[in-house]
Every structure is written in C-alpha cells, then in structure tokens.
Amino acid sequence: xxxxxxxxxxxxxxxxxxxxxxxxxxxxxxxxxxxxxxxxxxxxxxxxxxxxxxxxxxxxxxxxxxxxxxxxxxxxxxxxxxxxxxxxxxxxx
Amino acid sequence: xxxxxxxxxxxxxxxxxxxxxxxxxxxxxxxxxxxxxxxxxxxxxxxxxxxxxxxxxxxxxxxxxxxxxxxxxxxxxxxxxxxxxxxxxxxxxxxxxxxxxxxxxxxxxxxxxxxxxxxxxxxxxxxxxxxxxxxxxxxxxxxxxxxxxxxxxxxxxxxxxxxxxxxxxxxxxxxxxxxxxxxxxxxxxxxxxxxxxxxxxxxxxxxxxxxxxxxxxxxxxxxxxxxxxxxxxxxxxxxxxxxxxxxxxxxxxxxxxxxxxxxxxxxxxxxxxxxxxxxxxxxxxxxxxxxxxxxxxxxxxxxxxxxxxxxxxxxxxxxxxxxxxxxxxxxxxxxxxxxxxxxxxxxxxxxxxxxxxxxxxxxxxxxxxxxxxxxxxxxxxxxxxxxxxxxxxx
Numbered sequence: 001x002x003x004x005x006x007x008x009x010x011x012x013x014x015x016x017x018x019x020x021x022x023x024x025x026x027x028x029x030x031x032x033x034x035x036x037x038x039x040x041x042x043x044x045x046x047x048x049x050x051x052x053x054x055x056x057x058x059x060x061x062x063x064x065x066x067x068x069x070x071x072x073x074x075x076x077x078x079x080x081x082x083x084x085x086x087x088x089x090x091x092x093x
Numbered sequence: 094x095x096x097x098x099x100x101x102x103x104x105x106x107x108x109x110x111x112x113x114x115x116x117x118x119x120x121x122x123x124x125x126x127x128x129x130x131x132x133x134x135x136x137x138x139x140x141x142x143x144x145x146x147x148x149x150x151x152x153x154x155x156x157x158x159x160x161x162x163x164x165x166x167x168x169x170x171x172x173x174x175x176x177x178x179x180x181x182x183x184x185x186x187x188x189x190x191x192x193x194x195x196x197x198x199x200x201x202x203x204x205x206x207x208x209x210x211x212x213x214x215x216x217x218x219x220x221x222x223x224x225x226x227x228x229x230x231x232x233x234x235x236x237x238x239x240x241x242x243x244x245x246x247x248x249x250x251x252x253x254x255x256x257x258x259x260x261x262x263x264x265x266x267x268x269x270x271x272x273x274x275x276x277x278x279x280x281x282x283x284x285x286x287x288x289x290x291x292x293x294x295x296x297x298x299x300x301x302x303x304x305x306x307x308x309x310x311x312x313x314x315x316x317x318x319x320x321x322x323x324x325x326x327x328x329x330x331x332x333x334x335x336x337x338x339x340x341x342x343x344x345x346x347x348x349x350x351x352x353x354x355x356x357x358x359x360x361x362x363x364x365x366x367x368x369x370x371x372x373x374x375x376x377x378x379x380x381x382x383x384x385x386x387x388x389x390x391x392x393x394x395x396x397x398x399x400x401x402x403x404x405x406x407x408x409x410x411x412x413x414x415x416x417x418x419x420x421x422x423x424x425x426x427x428x429x430x431x432x433x434x435x436x437x438x439x440x441x442x443x444x445x446x447x448x449x450x451x452x453x454x455x456x457x458x459x460x461x462x463x464x465x466x467x468x469x470x471x472x473x474x475x476x477x478x479x480x481x482x483x484x485x486x487x
Contacts, residue, residue, distance in 0.1 A: 009264045013426060055283040063343050085332070085343065087282040088261035089238045 005031055005082045014041040028059060029072030031082050046084070058085040108133045114206055118160050131320035132160060138319045141165040141228040143216055143244055145196045147304030148234030148258050148311065150182040155312035157200040157207055161319070164200065165210040165228055168192045175487075179301035216240055218363035221247040230318055232256040232311055238285035239366035245270060245278035246363055249353045254318055254327075258311040263300045263335040265307035268345060269314050269327040271354075280348035280355075281330065285370045303335050384455040387442055387467040389479045403436065405443045407454040416473060416485050418444060425450045428457055437463045444469035444476075446487070 002024050007015045015021075016039065025031045032053075036043040048054050059066045060083045066074045076082070110118065110132065121127040121135075138161050142152050145168040156164055172180070172187045172195055187195040193211040200209055212224050216235075225231055225247050233244045233255055241259075248255040248271040255271040257278060270277045310331065317323045330343040353360040387395075395402060404420030406413065413422060423431045425445070435441060441463065443451040448471050455468045469476070477484040 009262050054286075056286045058281065060343050063341075065344065065346070067348075068346055083332075083341075083343070085330070087238070087286060088259045088264070088266065089236055089241060089285075 001026060001076050001078045001080070003031060003076045003078075003080045003082055005035055006084065008084055008086050010086050010088060011042060011045055011084065014045055015039040025076060027072065027076060028061060028066050028074040028082060031076065032059070032072065056087045059083070060085060108136050110136070111206075114160070117204075117206070121159070126322050127320055131322065134320050135160045135316070136162040138230070139163040139165070139228045140230045140232060140315055140319075141167065141225060142232045142234055143167045143240065144234035144236065145180075145182065145192045146170070146176065146234065146236060147179045147260065147299065148308040149196070150180045151305050151308035152232055152234055152312050152315075153182055153196055153200050154203065155309060156315060157204045157209075159312075159316055160204065161207060161315075163208040163210065163228075165212065165224070166193055166196055167212040167214065167216055167224060168196070169213055169215045179299065179304050181305065216243060218243060218366065221363060222251065225251055225253065228253065230254050230256060230315055232258075232315055234258060234308065234311070239370045241278060242285065242369060243363065243366045246353050246360060249277050250362070256311045256315050256318070258304075258307040260299055260303050260307050262298055263303060265303055265333040265335070267307055267310045267314070267326060267331045267333070268329060269318070269325050272318075272325065272327045274347065275327040276345045276347040277351060277354045279353050280351045281345055283348075283351070288371060300335055303333075306333065306335070384452055384459060384466060384468045386448075386470040388470055389476045392442060392467075392469060392476075393480045401439060403439045403441045405435065405441050405451075405454070406445070407443060407450050408445050412446065412487075415487050418473065418476065418484070420444060425454050428454050432458060432461055432463075435463070437465075440465040440467070442467045442469055444472050446472050447474050448472040 002022060004020050004022050006020045007018055012018065021035065021038070023031050023034045025034060032046065036046060046054060046057055053059065053072070061069065061074055061076065061080055066072065115122065118132050121132050122129055140156055140161050140163070142149050142165065145153060145166050149168070153164070153166065170192045172183045172190050172192055174188055176183060177185065182196050182199050183192070191213065193213050197209050197211055214220060216224065221243055231244060231248050231253050233241060235241055235244065245255055253271060254269060255278065256269050258267045259265065269275070314326050317325060328345050330345050332341045332343065347354060349356045352358060404418055406418065406420035406422045407425040407428065409424050410422065423434065435458070441458070443455045443466065445451040448468060451472060452468045455466045458466050473484060474486050477486045
C-alpha cells in the first residue's frame, strides 16, 4: 500500500529536511522501520533504547492515534497518511 | 419586610451591563450566539492566563476586549527587544519594563470595565494551586515543558479546563484539556522529551504571526467555553502549518491509564516538574561538556598578537548573514562528515551564537582526535558584549 508519512518540523533536520516521504508498506511498524532505515538519525528521536516508541512521540494514521488502534501493528490502506506528532513546548527556544 | 427586601438584594447582586458596556459590547449583543446572556456570562467569567508572551498577547487583548470580567495574568519576565517581533501587547517604550506592568496598562486602557489581577511570579508546584483556584478557566501560554505539565496537573487536580496552545517555528498546536470526561495534556503526551532531544537554537525561532493565530484560537475556545456555544476543541488536537497554510485535526481520547486523570490515578498532588522533565524523560540531561574555553578578550588579544588561530563557525548559513567573525563555516550538524576539512595540527577556536553548539562541536572534535581545540565562551553574544559592540546580537 502506498502511504505518505508526514515528518514534523522539529524532526526534519534529522530527515534531510524532508516534509514527507512515500512508502509501500502494510503496517505502521513497517513504515517507521523504513523511515528510520532511510534516516538513521531519526531512530534515536523516535525510539527509546529498549526499542519502544518514545512516549512523547505520537503516531497517527489519518486522524486516529495508533495507541488506540493496533499500535505498530496497525494495518495501512492505500492512500493513508501517517503523521508523527511531537510535543512542542512553544515560545522562545 | 423580608419578602420585600429579597428582590432588591437580588437586583444588586445579579450582573447587569451598564450603558457604556452595552455600547462597548454591542457587536456581541446583536448577535444571538452571544447576546445579553453570553455577554453577562463573559462579565462573570474568571480566566487566568499563564504567560503574557507570544500566545499571551492575543489572548490578553481579545479576552479583555471581549469583556471577560476578571482576567488574571502570571509572568515574571521583562520586555526585551526580541519580544517585539510577536508580543504585540508591548511597544518599544516598554522594553526593560516588567511584562505584567506593561500588559496590565495596555489591557486596562483597552477595557477599563474589567478586573485585572497580576501575579509577578514563576508558577511553581508550591504556588500553582493557590494562584489557579479562584479562576474558572486556565489558559496555557507558557513556553516550556515543566510549566506545561504543572499547569495540566494543577488543572486536573482542581477540575478546571485548560485551554492549550503551543508553537514551534511555523507550526502550532491547540486543544482544550481537562473538561469532564475529556483528555488531558498527559493523555496526549505522557512524558516530555528528554532535554538532549529538544531542538537547539539552530532549529529554533518562531514566525511572529504564528503565536497570534494560535493564541487567537485559544481566546476563541475560551470564549466558547464561557458562553457555552459551538463545538469545543476538547477531544481534538488542532495542528496548524503556517507555511503550507494547512489546518489538520487529530482525535484525542482520555487515556484510562493516565497517571493524573485516568482510572487509577497515581499523581494526586503536584510533583517536582523540573525533575520530571529532566530525569523521567528517559535519559539523563545532556552531559556537561568539558572542553577548554577561551574568553572573548583573550581571543582578541591572541588574534592581535598574530597567533595562528583557525576560527571555526558552527552556526547555520542563514545566521552568518546576520553577523560573522569571519570564521570557516561548518554547521554543527555537518561536523562529523566534514571534520576532514580541518587541520588538526593547528589551534582551532570553535564558536556559535551563545557557546552551546560550539561546545558540542568542540567535544566531538576532541573525541575525534583534535587536541588543540578551544570553545569561544559565550559565543558571538559575549564577543559583542566584551570585544566588538558593532557585532549585532540576535
């Protein structure tokens, strides 16, 4: 299934400044594997040392949080949009 | 007697708009969605704004203009020149003044009919509950993770809605947390990012209009909560990309396992939020980098003596356009793959804007075998202060 992964601004520096990438995958887990395979630096921002997705990174398929679907096993359909939503504190950095 | 007195007493305690207020709020009063009922609810409402900066500017202005009867402001900062690009409550003549004093003056001038309370303090676990308690709605316009978790937890403990907004560069988020049955900030983000993973100033900055848009959305949601109209953002996370001019919406749900609002709560009082954001983030805080430092004055003296020093600038190319010490540019992120361009037999002085990125770069180079590395202490900011005031600070 061809799906689009949207990369949020704070993570773009670790993804060669890409705003989005397109992958042919069946699950969210596969999509994230391909993404962090292509951009190695992204891995430490998305995954903790124990291999679990970091709790401050939310992954959505279309408008649903994968924590309330089947997490990384969530199946994807043609045209789905996978969004990574990081926490931002706002204001001046 | 008593029966006769009662209606009179009621008449004096029941809110009413004065003739001036009717005129002032007439564009609300003539629309049925607000009307007299809604305007009286606004007049009786008590709203607390945490932060009077970028988000706080439109929040304060619109909520005061709308006639929110009692508006509390919490801040401890002083207006500086870099605020003026987005914090539109303040004018150039306010630079150096307390933000609260300047904001109070501006809002009192905008609407003298409302009560303005100011709290010149940093919100802490010790004072938060007392400061929040008198208000109906809390609006989070802060700029750091510890205060966001503090505001969230205090709102849940007190049972008050928390109107959330956050910005980064050209992206914003907004939602309403803490309404009965709805999610809270921790349901969305159980833990903050560890300090080491927060973007550095190389990726910082914010488009000045962005807090104007997100803060206005927060003001709108606050007013809708007060007048009980429309569809609240509670249960939805609004994402805004200013460059693409695109709004997106994600579904939010209360997390039954949430430690503060879930079914089995483990957080029943305020905790140490600095510790929570520093240590519970999963990793220790960024390790203290130990690289030899050189003071700006010493660097100047050595350059004047004609010492052979190689100046390495690790900022981003767009920053060089602002000002430069005429160093060789390799942005921090490119150092690992471009270190071979440097001559390890020469003395190298690394600098950035403030000295933080250059410390990282110098540390990396030392570990890569460079022995004669100095970090310019305080970066360009210190150079401008101590050596050459013609170099602009940013």
